[in-house]
Amino acid sequence: MQIDRHTPSLPPLLCCILFMLLVLSCVRAQAAPVPVRFTEGMVRGFLELNDTSGRRIASGDFLQLPREGEIKTRIVLYFKDGSLHDETVIFSQQQKFLLKSYRLIQKGKSFEDDLDVSLERGTGKYRVKVKGKDGQEKVLVGELELPADVYNGMVPTVMKNLTKGSRETIHMVAFTPTPRIIELEMVPAGSTRIQIGDVEKSASHYILKPHLGLLRLPATLLGKSPPDNHIWTILDEVPAFVKFEGPLATGGPVWRIELTSPTWPK
Numbered sequence: 001m002q003i004d005r006h007t008p009s010l011p012p013l014l015c016c017i018l019f020m021l022l023v024l025s026c027v028r029a030q031a032a033p034v035p036v037r038f039t040e041g042m043v044r045g046f047l048e049l050n051d052t053s054g055r056r057i058a059s060g061d062f063l064q065l066p067r068e069g070e071i072k073t074r075i076v077l078y079f080k081d082g083s084l085h086d087e088t089v090i091f092s093q094q095q096k097f098l099l100k101s102y103r104l105i106q107k108g109k110s111f112e113d114d115l116d117v118s119l120e121r122g123t124g125k126y127r128v129k130v131k132g133k134d135g136q137e138k139v140l141v142g143e144l145e146l147p148a149d150v151y152n153g154m155v156p157t158v159m160k161n162l163t164k165g166s167r168e169t170i171h172m173v174a175f176t177p178t179p180r181i182i183e184l185e186m187v188p189a190g191s192t193r194i195q196i197g198d199v200e201k202s203a204s205h206y207i208l209k210p211h212l213g214l215l216r217l218p219a220t221l222l223g224k225s226p227p228d229n230h231i232w233t234i235l236d237e238v239p240a241f242v243k244f245e246g247p248l249a250t251g252g253p254v255w256r257i258e259l260t261s262p263t264w265p266k
Contacts, residue, residue, distance in 0.1 A: 024266035033096035048260040083108025160239035183211040
């Protein structure tokens with residue numbers, strides 16, 4: 001069953017060209033895993049998701065635990081309309097960061113389709129289940145040869161380990177819903193002054209540019225070329241995530257994820 005209901009029909013010749021481009025796009029770029037400068041440990045943080053007008057639409061948790069020599073990280077966001085974003089990644093950090101497994105669940109009114117994704121490095125196997133609002137369901141299973149620097153769910157971690165002002169290119173698996181390996185360029189864009197209580201700090205601003213390679217033409221033709229994302233991180237002394245801005249789903253709206261603090265009831 002086909003869930004992508006908005007895809008326009010294309011002339012046969014153009015379909016043939018797009019197919020050839022998709023086949024050629026399977027050629028892998030060189031992958032260089034990011035070195036570990038700061039090892040991760042047990043962490044719990046509280047998150048807030050806002051739209052571009054600053055209206056809070058979801059709240060949740062950042063949970064991180066060491067587990068048998070690996071690190072398990074989970075971001076869970078509970079939306080006011082009952083929707084859910086639940087992302088879990090397990091990775092190792094022996095000199096280089098290496099993703100071991102990835103799971104993403106998105107469901108509810110805030111997302112165009114319900115999505116359940118799993119990915120395992122050891123076997124390369126993936127499973128994607130997509131359910132449209134009309135109730136139609138599509139399941140994709142298969143295998144991918146993953147570059148060493150595939151970092152789904154790990155961009156804030158990778159970001160904290162960059163030296164200030166450096167540029168890095170990593171890989172991501174984009175689920176459209178068919179999984180595609182793409183490049184993500186992390187480009188420094190200066191610094192921003194932020195206020196923490198009465199203390200002023202400097203946060204490094206990076207632009208996250210997805211490069212689709214030969215997939216760019218068909219993506220543009222189908223109106224699915226992803227926008228740039230933005231991330232702010234304190235990189236002085238002890239690095240810390242500050243803010244992320246971008247869509248959480250393919251074709252979704254731009255949202256902002258920021259840290260927040262508990263408040264006491266009156």
